[in-house]
Amino acid sequence: MPDGGIAPEDDRIEAVVRQILVSMTGDLTAKEAVLLAELTALGRTVARVKSEIAALQVDDITGSHIPSATDELDAIVENTAKATNEILDACELLEQLQGSLPAEPAQRMQDAVTRIYEACSFQDITGQRISKVVGALKAIEARVDAVTGAANGRVAAAQASAPAPAVGPALTQGQALANGPQLPGAGVSQEEIDRLLASFD
Amino acid sequence: MALDKSINVLIVDDYRTMLRIIRNLLKQLEFDNVDEATDGQEALSKLRAGNFGLVISDWNMAPMTGLDLLKEVRADQRLRNLPFIMITAESKTENVIAAKAAGVSNYIVKPFNAETLREKIEKVLVHA
Incomplete structure (x- = not known):
């Protein structure tokens, strides 16, 4: 050696x-x-x-590109949440006005507002998907850093100075099974869930 | 059999927008006594301190997930029979089986519609 x-x-x-x-x-x-x-x-x-x-100009990737991308994704979550809450404000106002309408148009208005509420739940799914992307970007950043550190001969020094990985508490079953939204076709539908639950009865 | 819509309902989700949507849908279903929590630990504290007739919880929250909350509820002598509906984006079969094994009353996958919410609430409250 x-x-x-x-x-x-x-x-x-x-x-x-x-x-x-x-x-x-x-x-x-x-x-x-x-x-x-x-x-x-x-x-x-x-x-x-x-x-x-x-x-390779990898410092640009870890120092600029990835942090910038995660900031942009955070901004998307923030902006969609803000927009969704403004839509909900408007829906709640419509529901307040509902009482002043005759029964038939009032019911039609409520049906429309219900559909808007259902559609607004996209923000939750979007947020969870973006969180998964941010996690993936951070993993890429760590790998790139490790590879370039090795190429620059910084591994031994990094290994010597790096603190030992923190040993946290073991994941609970709930944490271990938390994978977030699945891509179309990867998860089960509500109908399949209903059938699965019924099979236990 | 008429449902008692005067019960206290606790909704648990770390997305405040989602809490607001579920609260408004519950209001349309004439459930007016609704409280909120943003993770399992806060929910458990509220459940132990209050008198709730239904829990509607997300799964993916920190530090305590919805599944872990469900297990705590089923292990608690006073809360063990509380109707508990999971509303979550977790749509793998293994998640549904784990929730059922932990004693979930029903399971709704996101995105969901108001009719599914009404149907599941009626089902669990009738069988409660």
């Missing part, structure tokens, strides 16, 4: 190649010559990939 210390994860391949090359003494057989050529090529490839990853 270089410097006699613990090599970073990404340097291990190079270290192994170097050790094998050093161990090869005397005349090489044909097989060993092929192996040597392959190992040399592998070492060059590893070095090239490392330098390419290190040259």
Whole structure:
């Protein structure tokens, strides 16, 4: 291992190649010559990939693009909530006016308001879907940071300075099963749920 | 059999907009005594302190989820028979089975309509 210390994860391949090359003494057989050529090529490839990853402008991704994207998504949730509440304000006003109308138009108005209430529940589903996207973006950010840190040889230092992962309480069943809204076709419908519940009776 | 619409109903959801929508739909169904909580822990405190006849709860909330609230309710001697309807976007079969195993009275998947809400409330209150 270089410097006699613990090599970073990404340097291990190079270290192994170097050790094998050093161990090869005397005349090489044909097989060993092929192996040597392959190992040399592998070492060059590893070095090239490392330098390419290190040259990527990943700081833009973790420092700007992802935080900006999550801020935009938060703003969408906030704005849709505000708009939904304004729609609900208007609906509640209509319901107050309902009493001043004759029975038939009053009923039609209530039916229309009910449909608006039903439609407004989109905001909850939208919010939950966006939360899932934000979670995915944060996971990508962490992975990108880990990969580029490794390419820059920062792994050993990061591992040494990083605090041990916090060990929180185990997830409850409710938390473990909380997956949020499913894509169409991935979840069960209300009719299927009704049938499933009835099967237990 | 006529439903007692004077009962106290607790609705639990971390989205205030959703609380407002469910409250308004309940008002249309003539349930006027409605209280709210934004997570399971707050709901449990209100249930233990008050006299409720129905809980309508979301699942995905922090720190205490709707499923965990349901389990606490069913483990509580005074609350164990309280009608409990889950209204949630969690629509996997495993969620429905877990809720049923925990003792849910009925299960509504979001997005839902007013007719489904009325039907499930009537069903659980008639059988309560």
